[in-house]
Amino acid sequence: MTYSIKKIAELAGVSIRTIRYYDEIGLLIPPEIGTNGYRYYDKESLMRLQQILFYRELDISLKEIQRILGDPGFDTLKALQVHRASLSAKMKQLKELINTVDKTIETTKGKRLMTNKEIFKGFDEKKYANEARERWGNSPKFTQSQKRWAGFSKEEKESIKAEGGEITRRMVGTDPDLTPEDPSVQEAVGEYLAYINKYFYTCDVESLHGLANMWKLDERFAINYERIRKGGAKFVREAVYIFCDRKQKG
Numbered sequence: 001m002t003y004s005i006k007k008i009a010e011l012a013g014v015s016i017r018t019i020r021y022y023d024e025i026g027l028l029i030p031p032e033i034g035t036n037g038y039r040y041y042d043k044e045s046l047m048r049l050q051q052i053l054f055y056r057e058l059d060i061s062l063k064e065i066q067r068i069l070g071d072p073g074f075d076t077l078k079a080l081q082v083h084r085a086s087l088s089a090k091m092k093q094l095k096e097l098i099n100t101v102d103k104t105i106e107t108t109k110g111k112r113l114m115t116n117k118e119i120f121k122g123f124d125e126k127k128y129a130n131e132a133r134e135r136w137g138n139s140p141k142f143t144q145s146q147k148r149w150a151g152f153s154k155e156e157k158e159s160i161k162a163e164g165g166e167i168t169r170r171m172v173g174t175d176p177d178l179t180p181e182d183p184s185v186q187e188a189v190g191e192y193l194a195y196i197n198k199y200f201y202t203c204d205v206e207s208l209h210g211l212a213n214m215w216k217l218d219e220r221f222a223i224n225y226e227r228i229r230k231g232g233a234k235f236v237r238e239a240v241y242i243f244c245d246r247k248q249k250g
Helices: 005-012 016-024 043-057 062-069 076-108 126-136 140-150 154-172 183-199 205-217 219-226 232-249
Strands: 039-041
Touching: 005 016, 005 039, 005 043, 016 039, 016 043, 043 062, 043 076, 076 219, 154 183, 154 219, 154 232, 183 205, 183 232, 205 232, 219 232
Parallel strands: none
Antiparallel strands: none
């Protein structure tokens, strides 16, 4: 069964212009184009569009979505499990916020007294990570990173990305029996710190500690580690914490 561009747009609740744009950038290419120039999509197209929209719900950029879906190792089932976990966390947070609103209404009416902890129950800690990233964009470290990156050739950039990906895989630890304090994981964290200093900006253990928080709290970063292993973002944050604590204690 095939679907016209109008039909697939209606099913997904997006505009025809959006579907056309996804085609233009190679993100959702129709498997069939009629002699009249009309685009026709199939069930596989629907499932791919679903993945795109899931990632958009997580504020993943279209460029990053292209990279994720274009990865030969992309695992649809694993991606869906990550999506479900993210949505469950969001649903839990919304329930907590509704409960906080209800308690605040009762407190305002004089029917109860909220504790200090209850006043802030349910607020999204990821927003603080986003604010930190916005501040980071104006920092000397960001400027230094941008300047260094601009100085590399296309081939060098690809090599640097590949090197970073390999270190990241070892840092996250694909072996389910590994723990964050495992020597091989800790060695990879040390290599990652050296990698940042070599190619991007001057990074000390305190800065690395802050990065680990962002990786865990912001889904746009966390998803990269979750794709390597379930709970990967939490795992790597704990690994970095251990590494930094050891370094600071000498």
